[in-house]
Amino acid sequence: MDDDLTYSGGLPALQDRFERRRAPFDFSDEVLPAEDVDLTHLTRQIVPESATRPQPGQADTSWTRKRRHIAQEFVGKSELAFLNAQLISNLRKRSWPNHAPALFCRLWAEHSDHLFKALNRDPGTVFRRLAKMRETRAARREARQ
Structure with missing residues (x-):
């Protein structure tokens, strides 16, 4: 019965x-x-703050919605840090734009100092993200078994 399950x-x-x-x-x-x-x-x-809102004439796609959602964390921060988050979001999918992995590697190879300074290193934020990553990896392992 569903009531006995941890997850519905x-x-x-x-x-x-x-x-x-x-x-x-x-x-x-x-x-x-x-x-x-x-x-x-x-x-x-x-x-800019406007990156969090739909733009006139912009298609309402899964990417535009995700991009606006990500932008909420990056208003006032560099576009490079924002691009890093967008690339990560894409690379977690089953497939991604062909150049995304190379762009991600280039971004970190050329501007890691900037990214380390720009990205949130608050221990609570880092912990929550690590926990989410760990849960994702555990779910992948379970799915393979």
């Missing part, structure tokens, strides 16, 4: 949820910056 629907429901969350984003006409984007320029650009 049990493991099958958890696996379904996990798989839905890994579905690739629908980008429509939106794209991530090109692999050769000027990253130094992005260190000086600040994420």
